[in-house]
Amino acid sequence: MNSDEAIVAELRRRGEWQMGGYGIAEVLHGSGHADLMIENRRGNSRRLTVDLPSSGKPQRWLYTDAADAAxxxxxxFVLLGEEIDTGGLSLT
Incomplete structure:
Protein backbone atom coordinates (compact mmCIF):
# COMPACT_ATOMS: atom_id res chain seq x y z
CA MET A 1 0.00 0.00 0.00
CA ASN A 2 1.22 3.51 -0.79
CA SER A 3 1.66 5.89 2.11
CA ASP A 4 -0.35 9.08 2.31
CA GLU A 5 2.87 11.03 2.74
CA ALA A 6 4.38 9.65 -0.47
CA ILE A 7 1.21 10.44 -2.43
CA VAL A 8 0.99 13.99 -1.05
CA ALA A 9 4.68 14.54 -1.84
CA GLU A 10 4.07 13.33 -5.41
CA LEU A 11 1.03 15.62 -5.78
CA ARG A 12 3.12 18.56 -4.54
CA ARG A 13 6.02 17.62 -6.81
CA ARG A 14 3.65 17.83 -9.75
CA GLY A 15 2.26 21.19 -8.67
CA GLU A 16 2.75 22.49 -12.18
CA TRP A 17 0.39 19.86 -13.59
CA GLN A 18 -1.82 21.37 -16.25
CA MET A 19 -4.67 19.93 -18.29
CA GLY A 20 -6.72 22.08 -20.60
CA GLY A 21 -5.93 25.25 -18.67
CA TYR A 22 -6.44 23.75 -15.22
CA GLY A 23 -3.86 22.96 -12.59
CA ILE A 24 -3.34 22.05 -8.97
CA ALA A 25 -2.41 25.25 -7.18
CA GLU A 26 -2.15 23.89 -3.63
CA VAL A 27 -2.01 20.55 -1.82
CA LEU A 28 -2.83 20.35 1.89
CA HIS A 29 -2.50 17.10 3.82
CA GLY A 30 -5.09 16.17 6.41
CA SER A 31 -5.72 12.98 8.32
CA GLY A 32 -6.60 10.42 5.62
CA HIS A 33 -7.18 12.97 2.89
CA ALA A 34 -5.58 15.57 0.65
CA ASP A 35 -7.22 18.94 0.06
CA LEU A 36 -6.45 20.19 -3.45
CA MET A 37 -6.99 23.66 -4.88
CA ILE A 38 -7.87 23.24 -8.57
CA GLU A 39 -7.50 26.45 -10.57
CA ASN A 40 -8.12 27.52 -14.16
CA ARG A 41 -6.45 30.20 -16.27
CA ARG A 42 -9.19 32.73 -15.52
CA GLY A 43 -8.48 32.47 -11.81
CA ASN A 44 -11.55 30.41 -10.93
CA SER A 45 -10.80 27.80 -8.33
CA ARG A 46 -12.41 25.01 -6.35
CA ARG A 47 -11.26 22.85 -3.49
CA LEU A 48 -11.39 19.10 -3.91
CA THR A 49 -10.93 16.70 -1.01
CA VAL A 50 -9.45 13.34 -2.03
CA ASP A 51 -9.43 10.32 0.25
CA LEU A 52 -5.99 8.77 0.71
CA PRO A 53 -5.22 5.09 1.37
CA SER A 54 -5.09 5.46 5.18
CA SER A 55 -8.74 6.58 5.20
CA GLY A 56 -9.79 3.03 4.37
CA LYS A 57 -12.25 4.45 1.84
CA PRO A 58 -12.44 3.10 -1.72
CA GLN A 59 -10.00 4.62 -4.20
CA ARG A 60 -12.45 4.35 -7.11
CA TRP A 61 -10.12 6.04 -9.62
CA LEU A 62 -7.60 3.22 -9.32
CA TYR A 63 -8.26 0.96 -12.28
CA THR A 64 -5.40 -1.31 -11.15
CA ASP A 65 -3.27 -1.60 -8.03
CA ALA A 66 -0.93 1.38 -7.95
CA ALA A 67 2.71 0.29 -8.10
CA ASP A 68 3.88 3.39 -6.22
CA ALA A 69 2.85 6.96 -5.36
CA ALA A 70 3.60 8.18 -8.89
CA PHE A 77 -5.05 12.50 -12.84
CA VAL A 78 -6.88 10.35 -15.41
CA LEU A 79 -10.05 10.70 -13.32
CA LEU A 80 -9.43 14.39 -12.67
CA GLY A 81 -8.96 15.05 -16.39
CA GLU A 82 -12.18 13.20 -17.20
CA GLU A 83 -14.10 15.17 -14.56
CA ILE A 84 -12.76 18.48 -15.87
CA ASP A 85 -13.48 17.54 -19.50
CA THR A 86 -17.09 16.63 -18.67
CA GLY A 87 -17.69 19.63 -16.37
CA GLY A 88 -17.91 17.44 -13.29
CA LEU A 89 -15.90 19.87 -11.17
CA SER A 90 -17.97 22.89 -12.27
CA LEU A 91 -14.98 25.20 -12.31
CA THR A 92 -16.40 27.69 -14.77
Missing part, protein backbone atom coordinates in the same frame (compact mmCIF):
# COMPACT_ATOMS: atom_id res chain seq x y z
CA UNK A 71 1.32 5.50 -10.35
CA UNK A 72 -1.42 6.41 -7.83
CA UNK A 73 -1.19 10.08 -8.89
CA UNK A 74 -1.14 9.14 -12.60
CA UNK A 75 -4.37 7.18 -12.17
CA UNK A 76 -5.93 9.97 -10.12
Missing amino acids: DWVDQF
